[in-house]
Amino acid sequence: MHKDRVTPHHTSPIRQDQTYILYWMQAAQRLHENYALEAAMRASVRHNKPLRVLFVLDPTFKEANHRHYSFMLEGLSSLRDKLRALNIEFYLDIGPFTDTVVKHLSRAVLFIFDKGYTRALRAVRLAVVEAAIAENLPTYEIETELIVPIEKASQKCEYAARTLRPKLLRQVETYLDEAVLTPPLHAPLAEPSYADMPVEAWLTHIEADTSIRKSPYFTGGEDIALARLETFIDELLCHYDKSNDPSLNLTSQLSPYLHFGQLSAVRVYQRVSAALDRCPVAVEGFLEQLLVRRELAFNFVYYCNGYDRFDTMTDRWAYETMHAHADDHRPILYTKDDYHRYDTHDPYFNAAMKEMVLTGYMHNYMRMYWGKKIIEWSPDMKTAYETILELNNAYFIDGRDPNSYAGVAWLFGRHDRAWTRRDIFGSLRYMNAAGLKRKFDIEAYVERMERLQPSKKS
């Protein structure tokens, strides 16, 4: 692991008289390229103490529903088995994040946790660190989810991809580090926890909101993620330069796995870049999305205050143009109910919405088109923003991600530029059905979505 991934919060001597090395796992729900797990395993061997991997399910966590939980819990159940095979206790606890993690600190020899980026996840970590320091517990935060650690990439809210790109490209090779796992020598603790129950019981215990149910099209888990990555590399990667076309289905569909940390971006970068000689244009196009676009979104939520509120999420020029066009006539208005039922006059929007509702995923180009249409069909920009973000985070398995906030803010000009002025949109970029028809065989996309079934694969 590269040393830049580690932030020591409290470096007091270890508490040798206590029971376990505590690793609170939240962001990196995997074994591979999990630097926090690497550090925790190493500490367990060095201090000859059992390792407790703690995972906390917080039933009050904002916007989480049955779809998100089932995907995550599928991953956790296989992770539990893999950890146990390595002599590591997987302790699943249920309750509000901070209080529940803090409960486990008093018996810890040393405390390790992974880094979070959104406001809510950072606030929990801050509270937990305060409690750990108050207990004089040595505490280390380890960055697992980005290729270039966030504060090494940049120390400010970046304006656009072009301002962050050179900073990332300069450093990326330094941070393609492997995580080396050294299984603990000490026998694991076997204290009873929710981890002993099956996934269905976890779901019942957290009383997940079942209004949006598990996607039959995606199953969570590290092994599935790694297998999907290899299939993508073998079969689709070299066609990625044509992946902008939603009718072709050439994208990796790895975003749900990246979101839950079931897949490491470092691993994806390494495996994909190994194909550089085979098809350089496609590989470079993919790495641009994975490195530059994704890490720009993390920069956005980490440094740009108010990234998730209408009044603060975009740039001044964008507010000015939206304000200037606030009173423009909006001839077509739809409600959230119309969207939920994919019932508008626009077959392309309806197809995209159906993909979102039934599968929990949507092609990137259609995400842009879908959002731009909701802007066009809303009474005002604030309502549009709130509707888009709500639907995004409710239906997408990869929702509530830094990419969610950056993607939605992009619809309102963030990380974009001014375009030709027009009604409603002002200088915000506009998209219409004629563009879809001109560029793609969009009817083929619609036909594919028409074949989607609520409970079986197409």
Ligand SMILES: Cc1cc2nc3c(=O)[nH]c(=O)nc-3n(C[C@H](O)[C@H](O)[C@H](O)COP(=O)(O)OP(=O)(O)OC[C@H]3O[C@@H](n4cnc5c(N)ncnc54)[C@H](O)[C@@H]3O)c2cc1C
């Ligand atoms: C309105 C809107 C909403 C969005 N909401 C989300 C969201 O909730 N969650 C989410 O993960 N992404 C979101 N995105 C970004 C992007 O659409 C998805 O990451 C991408 O479609 C995921 O599909 P994939 O894994 O098949 O992508 P691929 O094309 O295979 O790309 C590989 C990886 O690169 C990254 N990536 C690709 N495109 C982008 C992009 N435009 N911006 C940032 N990173 C990118 C992702 O990590 C992705 O998994 C949104 C974009 C827009 C315009």
